[in-house]
Amino acid sequence: MLYIDTPRWPAHGRLFAHLVSDVSVAELHAFAELIGVPRRAFERDHYDVAADRARIAVWLGATPVSSREIVERLVAAGLRRPRHLSPSKGKKKAGQALFPRRY
Template identity: 55%
Template sequence: MTVLIDPPNWPGPRGLMWSHLVSDSSLEELHDFAARLGVPRRAFDRDHYDVPETVHARAVELGAEAVGSQELLRRLITAGLRRRKRHRVAG
């Protein structure tokens, strides 16, 4: 049971770099952790939270494991929690 966070490598709103916050065991664990971190539920996207660089260190202090982006994705997939975007076919 682990919450994982990758480095803030993704450009996003407000000129900040962003990280992904995931769980390798359950979405319930992820939502609980995000609430403790003060991340609003609207930051949740299918299987992860997008979090700004300003909360990365605090997430690690609260117990998130800092991992690379590829490791984060691998563990999310292994846990069976990966939810890909569905693309609509124009018709």
């Protein structure tokens, strides 16, 4: 099942919601593509969805829930991927060590 919270997170002059699945990441990617959300909006375990796309998501069957319930659903499904456990944490980007910034 797909869940979406209320668009309240500001970025790029718009408000964004979080879209998650409690079934699989594959289901989440397919639904995001269906509603026209680009893959670059995917962040570890959810999509950031602009308010206009959030309305379409609800119309197509995503269940509106609170932000707290988004996290609870991800944890219960075993799909939560917190930032502090992300494999890229603490790693430098390619070339960063070779060419440090000079001020």
